[in-house]
Amino acid sequence: MALADVARAFGSAARQYDSRAHLQQQVADWLLEAVPARVNTALDLGCGTGYCLARLNAQKRFGLDISRAMLLEARQKAPDCPFIQADAQHLPLATGSVDLLVSSLALQWCSDLSLALGEVDRVLAPGGQALLTVPLAGSLNELASAWGKSQGHLLAMPDENNLAAMLPTGARLKVKDFVVHFDDLTALRQSLKGIGAHHVPGRAQGLTGKARYRQFVAAIEAKRTPLGLPLTYRIGLISWQNAFL
Numbered sequence: 047m048a049l050a051d052v053a054r055a056f057g058s059a060a061r062q063y064d065s066r067a068h069l070q071q072q073v074a075d076w077l078l079e080a081v082p083a084r085v086n087t088a089l090d091l092g093c094g095t096g097y098c099l100a101r102l103n104a105q106k107r108f109g110l111d112i113s114r115a116m117l118l119e120a121r122q123k124a125p126d127c128p129f130i131q132a133d134a135q136h137l138p139l140a141t142g143s144v145d146l147l148v149s150s151l152a153l154q155w156c157s158d159l160s161l162a163l164g165e166v167d168r169v170l171a172p173g174g175q176a177l178l179t180v181p182l183a184g185s186l187n188e189l190a191s192a193w194g195k196s197q198g199h200l201l202a203m204p205d206e207n208n209l210a211a212m213l214p215t216g217a218r219l220k221v222k223d224f225v226v227h228f229d230d231l232t233a234l235r236q237s238l239k240g241i242g243a244h245h246v247p248g249r250a251q252g253l254t255g256k257a258r259y260r261q262f263v264a265a266i267e268a269k270r271t272p273l274g275l276p277l278t279y280r281i282g283l284i285s286w287q288n289a290f291l
């Protein structure tokens with residue numbers, strides 16, 4: 047998706063984002079467990095409404111996002127913080143200027159993930175730490191099996207090997223599955239927009255399309271548990287520390 051479209055999509059979702067971001071909050075809490083006690087300068091990259099940013103303990107902390115509407119929401123949670131509206135793939139920040147860079151479920155939106163990872167590495171100060179979460183291939187398997195396709199058509203997610211090849215030497219990748227539950231397919235579909243998945247099967251035209259859609263709904267409903275319709279996300283937590291000079 048083009049950058050302007052990403053900004054527009056999050057712009058219109060910003061007001062309701064927190065009420066739908068259950069997965070995002072669970073994943074952010076996992077990332078935050080690894081955050082060091084206190085640092086000088088901390089950046090939340092793709093900060094959205096500021097869930098991580100508000101929980102960072104730093105002398106100077108700031109948020110960056112491509113969506114102005116998201117930043118306006120974040121300002122309410124962290125009124126003391128400066129904010130920058132910019133693209134993660136071209137950070138308007140000095141080389142070696144950030145001691146801690148966190149980014150939760152944002153970098154999957156970048157059309158060039160390796161460019162964004164390079165920018166993260168560039169802005170880290172000597173000894174600085176990066177903590178990033180991204181969804182990985184293998185997520186959304188319930189949808190893929192119900193629709194009879196690989197999940198690749200829903201969201202371009204790197205597999206672990208491809209991702210590992212893009213990371214700086216010494217980076218670590220931990221993988222964890224998160225299962226979220228939804229009352230119905232509408233709620234499930236809305237939540238997917240928040241992480242960047244599109245082309246989720248919808249009601250189709252024509253007899254074949256309608257029959258196929260009914261099969262899809264039946265296959266999804268067959269997976270229902272007492273908690274609701276399950277959807278599994280495979281999340282990678284990437285961490286590395288920049289070398290001391």
Ligand SMILES: C[S@@+](CC[C@H](N)C(=O)[O-])C[C@H]1O[C@@H](n2cnc3c(N)ncnc32)[C@H](O)[C@@H]1O
Pocket residue numbers: 049052053056067070071074091092093094095096097098110111112113116132133134135149150151152153155156240241242
């Ligand atoms: C799923 S939200 C996650 C927000 C927040 N990190 C959280 O955990 O709730 C993704 C965020 O990434 C931002 N984003 C997407 N592409 C971006 C880019 N290229 N540069 C900066 N921010 C971007 C979106 O505007 C959105 O706020």
